[in-house]
Every structure is written in C-alpha cells, then in structure tokens.
Amino acid sequence: MELLSNLALGFQTVISLQNLLYCFLGALIGTLIGVLPGIGPVQTIAILLPTTFALPPVSALIMLAGIYYGAQYGGSTTSILVNVPGEASSVVTCLDGYQMALQGRAGAALTISALGSFFAGCFATVLLAVLAVPLSELAFKFGPAEYFSLMVFGLIGSIVFASGSPIKAIGMIVLGLLLGVVGTDITSGTQRFSFGIPELADGIGFVPLAMGLFGISEIIKSLERKEKREILKTKIFGFWLKKKDLKEVAPAVARGTLTGSFLGILPGGGGILSSFVSYMLEKKISRNPETFGKGNICGVASPESANNAGAQTSFIPLLTLGIPTNVVMAMMAGAMMIHGIQPGPRVISSNPELFWGVITSMWVGNLMLVILNLPLIGIWVKLLTVPYRVLYPAILLFCCIGIYSVNNNIFDIWLTAILGFLGYLFVKLECEPAPLILGFVLGPMMEENLRRGMLLSRGDPSIFITRPLSLAFLLMAFAMLVVIAVPAIRRKREEAFHEEEEKK
C-alpha cells in the first residue's frame, strides 16, 4: 500500500522530538488564541510567520497548521462558557452551547465539542491523505489555461460565501490582484508601481499586508466597541457523557464531519462556513427543531465537528493544486513561499517528508488537543479574565517586532501602518478584506499563467474555452456568479450572515 508507506514517512517526520514540540506548541498557541476573543488564527499566523524563519520548513508548517485547527478547539470553550465566540467559526456554538452551560451541562458541551472535533480531525486527515495523490496527479495535466481558469474559479468561489456585497468583494479581489503586481516584473524586469522606493522593488510584503489588514485594523475596530464579558461562575463538572447523549450525538458528529469535510475543500470554504451550514442542516432534519437554541446537544456537536473538518480539508486545494481557498490558507501559502517552497502539485514529489509530515502532524496534533483541552479548561477560563485593553497593546507589539524582523527593515513597519489604515477604511466601507488577500497571493501566478497561455495560443483568448478542463472551471465560476445574482438566493444568504452579525 502506497498510502501506508506515505503515512509511515509522515509519522517518521512528525515523531522527531523537534517536530512533536512544534506540533504541541502550535496546538497550544492555537487553543490559547482560540479561547481569547479579539485575536484569531489569521492574526496569530501573521505575527508568528517571521519567527518561523529560523525553523526548518516542516516544523514551521506543522506549527502554523496546529494554530489553525487548535483555534477551532479553543473557540468553542469561550462560546460555551461566555456566550462570546472565541473564534468566528464557533459563532453558532454560542446558540446551544451557552444554553447547555446555563442548564449546568457545560461539562458535557465541552466534552462533546472536543470529541466531535477529534473525530472530525481524524476523518479529515485520512481524507486529505487519500485525495492528495490523485489530485496532484490531475494537476500535472494542467497547462497555463487550466491554471488561470482554476484561479478565476477559486477567486469567484471565495466571494460566494463571504458576507457582504458580492460586487464589492469582486472589487476587493481586483484590488488585491493589483497590489500583487507591485514590484519587479519577472518577465521584463520593469519596476511597476514602486514609485522609486527601493523597498518596494520586491513587491509589497505579505506580512505587512496581512498584519495591516487583519492585525491593526482589527484592533482599531475592536476598540470602537465596548467590551462585555460575563464568565459563568458555576463550577464546571459532568464531563462524562451519558449513554443516551452519546447515542443521540454520534450521528450528528458524523453528519457535521461530512458536511465540513466537503465544504472545506470548496473555494471560500473552511471552518466558518462549515459550522453555519451544518447547524442549519442539523436543525432542518431534527425531529424536534424547537429545542435548537435551547441547549440541544446536537447543535453543539455537529458544527464543532464541521468546523474542525473544514479547517483541515481546506488544506487539500493548497497542498495539491497550489490554490489557497481562504485567508488562513493564503497565509500558509505565504509561509511556504517564505521558505522557498512554491505550493502546488510538485510539493508532494519534491518535498515528500514535508507533505506527509504536515498531514500526519494534524492527526497527532488533534490527539494532543483532545488530551490537552479538557484538563486545562480551568486555565483557559482564567485566561478569559484578561481584559482586551491589556491584550491589544501586546498584540500590537508582537506585530511590530515580527514585521521588522522579516527583512530587518523599518520601511515594512510604516507600510503596515498605512495598510492598517486602509484596512480600517475597508471595514468602515463594509468591504471584506479576505478576498483582497486571496487576490494578492494569486495575482502574480495569475498574470504569469495568463501570459503563458496567450503566448501559446498566439494571442487567441479562445484557448481558455476550447480546453475542456479550463472551460469547466470557467463555467463553474460563471454559475456561481449567476447564483449570487439570483435575488431569492441573495436574500437567503444575507439572512444567514445577518444572524452571524447579530451574534457578534
């Protein structure tokens, strides 16, 4: 079995003392920032990117991946105990989780969300391992036309599930693509949009952009709101699930895992979308939907499994096709490129120990998390008493030191401040920054594939629709655009996101 030998290679990589340590560190940091509202995996990965320079790429990616799925575990703790989502992907967990806590079943809610997440994590790891080889082989058949169309599909997909106005999201994508153009053109060597600033010759750095748009603007935004947190005072007990609960919950966990795994692979998918869809699904098929929102255990189990599954399967398109489908994956792509690895189908053959190491580390990390999470609940709860006004200067400080140390360059700090202000404007104008980051990461690749494709066809754009795979991607992208333009669906979509806004 090739799969088994691949996984064995992965285990060999993970089991080294150093990688185990970074896996643990990633999972721990992930849980920590997952528990804390106001800081999420996106900002954390942005802050920690520079610190991973000194590490070998495998350890760096293992740690960063750990932060992402660790945050899915931690986020639920805050949702259940404080009724404030620690993470955007645990917004729906507040609905039933907090109600369960009020009824004295906080222990059961925490246990099921940890166990559900663990089951989902195991399933998603296997899925990732099974799909990786065939998908990356498929990707080798891609020419520039297919790649270009795939990226169009990915970018359009990212706006379907983003909240807010789709047309503004398209504008943000184009703006992101444009920002990606800044710097030296690889084909002709021309300096584009660098305004004679030598630091811009290599383009706008990924770290300043991510920190500006997600770190600094997020802090300013949070400061505009009054913080209110009420932590449940009662003692948490009853971690063991009753047999009856287990029976009720097992199918919900399975459903959540499947929904999440599927949605995670799609462009624009990931933890947030998965948890929403699985909650709605659970409510739809439940025999007594009126108990949802009043402490139904399935309302915790299913979305918590789904968000972890979705978080992990969103690695599939990145690792096999080289296409990041959500912001965290864009960060991972950035991290790989910083280490000189171009994400794409070649990674699996050129760096097999990295590829399989990262995949198996997810399983190991999930195991650590389920062991780590429950006994340490007490510490997490204490952590929640740290007020935001003490926390955000620390975030800001780590941001600044991190940015400087990427290139030992002061200019990057100023660039971050400018981009932070721009990011704040976007927030105020209700433009989602996530599509911009995706456009930024994909921009250079898109331009290159467009150029190569058109060169091959001698300037005939029909190459994009005469090649079947390319046509298929473009048709899917077009179909998605039509879908969001249909008024009925648009209203439904707005309602779903409206609920989310209210919970925040």
Place this chain on the structure above:
Amino acid sequence: MQIRNHKDFNAGLLFLFFGIASTVSSRSYSIGTAAKMGPGYFPFALGLMLVLLGLVISLRSLSKGREVRKKALIKVRPVFFVLSSVVLFGLLLLPFGLILSTILLILISSMASEEFKMRVAILNALVLLIIVLIIFVYFLQFQIPVLPAFLSGRT
C-alpha cells in the same frame, strides 16, 4: 439625485481612485500585445475593471431601491493612538533601541482604549518588555537593536 447608501458610494469612489491611478500609471510601462504581453498589460486591464466596478458600485448607491446607509462614523481616538504608536515604534527602533520603543509603543497604544489607566499601562509595558527580551532577544536571537545607539556604540 441623492446618495442613499453612503458606504457603497464611498467604497465605489475608493475603487475608482485605485482604478484610475493604475490605468494611468501602467500606460508608462509597455502594454504589448495579447500574444506578447508587456509589463503594463495586466495592471492596465485590472485598472479598467476596477474603474468599471467603482462606477457601478457608486452609481448603484444612488438608485431609489437601495437601502439607506449613513456614512460610517470614525472614532478618532483609537485610529490616532494605535497608528501613531506603530509609526513611532518604526521611527525610534533604530536610533533608540528596543527597550525604549517597546515602552513607548505600549504606553501610547494603551491610550487608544477608553478605559485607559496609566498605572495599568506602565505595569503592562514592563511585563511585556521582559517577555519580549526573553523570547525575541534571548531565545530567538532576533537581529534587533536593544539599547539606544549612543549607548551601544552603533552608528
């Protein structure tokens, strides 16, 4: 004619601005042909798209059917203190070193919160300074100036 959705209108203007700026400046690079694209081709095309999108978004916000959204309220205090603390950190880091710039960053950024208390901010600054020195300077050994230039003999 009346602007109904101010947020959309202004977002459209912002896109329009970036679109015009990039179409105009990419004309100074060679555009090339579709088969042999020059460095100006892709940004020029993107700029045109952005102009178009900006116009649509802005004009749409004038139409009667749009929901009414007021202009966004910008609170000056968090914007000012957070951004200026970051800029100041950039200005001070090389000449005055990490210790001083860290303390100033924490103190100034803390003022962005409405619940600012000097005592808490100073304590926070000292604790974070120790953490930063241990993690970044001692363990990770970042190449970062710690002391002011005139004390450590750097130029």
